[in-house]
Amino acid sequence: MQVLSSVHAFQNQCLDLRCSGRVTALVPTMGYFHEGHLSLMRWARENADTVLVSLFVNPAQFGPAEDLDRYPRDLERDQDLARESGVDILFTPQADEVYSPNHDTWVDVPGLSTYLCGQSRPHFFRGVCTVVCKLLNMALPHTAVFGQKDWQQMVVITRMARDLNLPVQIVGRPIVREEDGLAMSSRNAYLSDQERRQAAHIYAGLQYIQDWVRDGETGTAKLKSRLEDYYARNIPSGRIDYVHFVHPWELTPVDRIDSQVLAAVAVHVGSARLIDNMLIQG
Ligand code: AMP
Numbered sequence: 001m002q003v004l005s006s007v008h009a010f011q012n013q014c015l016d017l018r019c020s021g022r023v024t025a026l027v028p029t030m031g032y033f034h035e036g037h038l039s040l041m042r043w044a045r046e047n048a049d050t051v052l053v054s055l056f057v058n059p060a061q062f063g064p065a066e067d068l069d070r071y072p073r074d075l076e077r078d079q080d081l082a083r084e085s086g087v088d089i090l091f092t093p094q095a096d097e098v099y100s101p102n103h104d105t106w107v108d109v110p111g112l113s114t115y116l117c118g119q120s121r122p123h124f125f126r127g128v129c130t131v132v133c134k135l136l137n138m139a140l141p142h143t144a145v146f147g148q149k150d151w152q153q154m155v156v157i158t159r160m161a162r163d164l165n166l167p168v169q170i171v172g173r174p175i176v177r178e179e180d181g182l183a184m185s186s187r188n189a190y191l192s193d194q195e196r197r198q199a200a201h202i203y204a205g206l207q208y209i210q211d212w213v214r215d216g217e218t219g220t221a222k223l224k225s226r227l228e229d230y231y232a233r234n235i236p237s238g239r240i241d242y243v244h245f246v247h248p249w250e251l252t253p254v255d256r257i258d259s260q261v262l263a264a265v266a267v268h269v270g271s272a273r274l275i276d277n278m279l280i281q282g
Helices: 007-020 035-047 075-084 124-139 148-163 186-190 193-214 220-234
Strands: 002-004 024-029 050-055 089-091 143-147 169-173 238-246 261-269 272-280
Touching: 002 007, 007 024, 007 089, 007 124, 024 035, 024 124, 035 050, 035 075, 035 143, 035 169, 050 075, 050 124, 075 089, 124 148, 143 148, 148 169, 148 261, 148 272, 186 272, 193 220, 193 261, 193 272, 220 238, 220 261
Parallel strands: 002 089, 024 050, 024 143, 050 089, 143 169
Antiparallel strands: 238 261, 261 272
16 A cells, blocks of 8 residues: 655556556545444445545634544554555645645535535535545546445535536445444544443434334424434433434425435534434335
């Protein structure tokens, strides 16, 4: 596995790969790898000739009061895990090379970005889209792989790629969970033992929704309040950011579960803001 930090070197090498006809897949990440990240790398290993992984904690997607400075990092461990997962090139650029001091161009998908996480993180998707667009331009991959844990991110990036005619296929892969159901996340490292136990209820609550729907409750206002009650009772260290029921690809609110609907939640537990989601069948 090669580790490249220079944008120029990475871009040149990826251009050569693209010209050589090899099929490449890019997995964009912010590092501190867990099984969720590794599942994307393994999928890429099975479906491409060359696996590219970017590891970049993107300042542009963090708000001023968010956790950019304390976001967990462990480059040595990440290198070992990437190598074991069959990654060919690990790209680890510095922020000042990705964003020049007079950087002035932003990629925005303003409609989809206003829902769900966009409400409490208004600049988040502009930062994500800009960095992903830059990474796609540097890496020129045939495929870029994203996790469904960040469902809205996958939807926004898919729309961006379509709207801008980017020559890449966006692939979404299933959420990888801990044994008790908590979605794996680098931010789980912020949780105390007690918070960690409570955080498992985020997914447990989502699972109840499908039962409530099966028992005949299909109005999303009722389902939302039942889930909020469940969280209030079972996650005393938690503060709900949102519980929403939306169209999976438009992200618009839906009143009734009569077709496939995405239940999406964000909950602050201690100092971690955790997100999760589940497709609910009507
Ligand atoms: P991050 O490093 O958190 O920006 O995540 C990098 C990629 O890994 C994104 O496409 C995420 O959606 C994906 N990812 C993160 N956690 C998980 C998970 N538990 N299961 C599947 N994919 C994940």
